[in-house]
Amino acid sequence: MEWQFLFELTINGLLTGMMYALIAVGFVLIYKSTDAINFAQGEFVMIAAIVVAGMATNYGFPIIAAIAVGLVFMIIFNIVLERVVLRPMIGRPIVAIIMATIGLALILQGAGPLVFGAGTKPLNIGVPDEPLIWGPLFMTPIDVVGAGISIMFLAIFGWFFMKSRKGVAMRAVADSHMTSMAMGINVERYFALAWILAGVVALLGGLVWGSAIGVDTQMAALGLKVFPVVILGGLDSIIGVVVGGLIIGVCEALAAGYIDPLVGGGTKDFTPYVLMILVLMFRPYGIFGKPIIERI
Amino acid sequence: MTDTAGSGGSVKLKLDGVAKNFGGVRAVSGVSAEVKEGEIFSIIGPNGAGKTTILNMTSGFYHPDEGSINFEGTDISQTLPSKIASLGISRTFQNIALFRGLTVLENLMLGRHVLMKTGVLAAFAYWGPAQREEVEHRERVEEIIDFLKLTDLRKTPAGALAYGLQKRVELGRALASEPRLLLLDEPMAGMNQEEKEDMVRYVLDVNQEWGTTIALIEHDMGVVMDISDHVMVMDMGERISFGTPDEVRGDPRVIEAYLGTTDHKEVA
Structure with missing residues (x-):
């Protein structure tokens, strides 16, 4: 039975890990294209989920319509955000942008419940609740669906950055704003595109995680999980996000299954950060991040 | 070296009384110049003469405070870099970018x-x-x-x-x-002799085979005098001389700018 327990923990850890990757990829999108670190990504996820769940429960929208509203909201929200808050900061020290996103995160945490109320709302995107039982293996359907959505969109984004012209231009913008301008690249437009994509990914994350854990301001804490994931995988790597997410997911599951019973719980929550600090000590740019090329 | 040199090729780029200040520093003051279709046009001058500022204004990174810049008959003085790139001007940077x-x-x-x-x-x-x-x-x-x-x-x-x-x-x-106009900011800076020769050959090939008009900044006098159709000499933000390499070479103001002072002044 022991190996079955390990197997089950691992599989569920992998599924959770893919769902972490979905949150983390929004962060990487911003970092890759604007070189800015967005501390509000978890809040984006939360606000997207609150809008969708709020439209569905408070106003009785069908779930598809609620998701459509959420999508439009996130796109407009991020366009406005980029134009009003972040664009004026182009060329400023990166710490200014970081501080702005931290401020934004706190504002969103406060403002999120204003419109739709603070209570935890259910979010049902039509995934059944009964666990999938496959031999000795128990899996939550939403985890499977979430992992599937995550894999699909990560593949799309991976292709986008590596192969598509827009994606390459986006990497160029991240590399050097000034040079990009000289190439005729409209830097502002790519910034806007990056933030819009981050908003859309946040919506996907919000749907998946909202269905899994319910929708309230607690969801913003997911944003903190992003850091061990991206530090592990590399701040600017889509593949890194997947691998980082999977490692964190499995570590959490194993810690919860094997260590928590011994010490009375809690290790699940900090294991990812222990890993993060270890990675920072030995490989600061992550497993797949690009080392800064320095010619001496 | 090319038959367009000095002859009446149409004007590709025209600077008209261009000036640029940075705070109290007058980086470029009242510079006028014409770059003709198909030529190699060089800007030389001591450090801080305003050469790169001219290039930066032509590619839209700075906008002139006075005067105008005209590319193929279009005023591009206030145009954004990304727009200028799409008009047909491209450039390289002094510090590789x-x-x-x-x-x-x-x-x-x-x-x-x-x-x-x-x-x-x-x-x-x-x-x-x-x-x-x-x-x-x-x-x-x-x-x-x-x-x-x-x-x-x-x-x-x-x-x-x-x-x-x-x-x-x-x-x-x-x-x-x-591009129809190629701006090169010190394309040979920091290169060894072999690399320089390669680069010179590429620049000449681009100019002759593709007919691309080239404006460049370069410190290597040998190279500049060899490949240029026209040379503009700048010092302290002003244009102090202009002409074919031979004309410029003999200009006393150029010698003064490069050597700091002329003999008779030293005596006086």
């Missing part, structure tokens, strides 16, 4: 960005016409890679290349946009 994390091929493909049709959703439309367009661009880029002998380095991140090669990649990227 490649996308260091991107491969040589990607850098060159980005050079063609201005020639590519854009549209937010076009990115995801890879098949059909978009793909055909992509293949065409790729073919032109491969020609440039071939021309500059970068074939083996296509997939190498630009930041990992030796200095001389980075300069060459930057030239390639500037060429990729098929």
Whole structure:
């Protein structure tokens, strides 16, 4: 039975890990294209989920319509955000942008419940609740669906950055704003595109995680999980996000299954950060991040 | 060396009384010049003469405080860099400005960005016409890679290349946009003799075979005097001399600017 327990923990850890990757990829999108670190990504996820769940429960929208509203909201929200808050900061020290996103995160945490109320709302995107039982293996359907959505969109984004012209231009913008301008690249437009994509990914994350854990301001804490994931995988790597997410997911599951019973719980929550600090000590740019090329 | 030299080629770029201040510093004051179609036009002068400022204004990174800049009859004094690039002016930078994390091929493909049709959703439309367009661009880029002998380095991140090669990649990227005016900011700076000779040959080839008009800044006098059709000499933000290399060489003001003072002043 022991190996079955390990197997089950691992599989569920992998599924959770893919769902972490979905949150983390929004962060990487911003970092890759604007070189800015967005501390509000978890809040984006939360606000997207609150809008969708709020439209569905408070106003009785069908779930598809609620998701459509959420999508439009996130796109407009991020366009406005980029134009009003972040664009004026182009060329400023990166710490200014970081501080702005931290401020934004706190504002969103406060403002999120204003419109739709603070209570935890259910979010049902039509995934059944009964666990999938496959031999000795128990899996939550939403985890499977979430992992599937995550894999699909990560593949799309991976292709986008590596192969598509827009994606390459986006990497160029991240590399050097000034040079990009000289190439005729409209830097502002790519910034806007990056933030819009981050908003859309946040919506996907919000749907998946909202269905899994319910929708309230607690969801913003997911944003903190992003850091061990991206530090592990590399701040600017889509593949890194997947691998980082999977490692964190499995570590959490194993810690919860094997260590928590011994010490009375809690290790699940900090294991990812222990890993993060270890990675920072030995490989600061992550497993797949690009080392800064320095010619001496 | 070219039959267009000095003869009445049409005016490609016209600076008219251009001035630029940075705070209290007058970096460029009242400079006028004409770059003719198909020529190699060089700007020389001591450090701080305002040469790069002229180039930065021509490519739109700065806008002149006074005067106007005209490219093919269009006033571009207040035009944004990305727009100027799409009008047909491309440039290289004094301190190499490649996308260091991107491969040589990607850098060159980005050079063609201005020639590519854009549209937010076009990115995801890879098949059909978009793909055909992509293949065409790729073919032109491969020609440039071939021309500059970068074939083996296509997939190498630009930041990992030796200095001389980075300069060459930057030239390639500037060429990729098929510019009608190419601005080179010290294309041979910091190169060894062999690398310089290579670069000179490439610049001449581009000018003669593709007919590209070139304006460049360079400190190596031997190179400048050899390849230029016209030379403008600047000092302290002003144009102090202009003409063919031979005319400029004999101009006492040029000698004064370079040597600090002339003999009779020392005596006086």
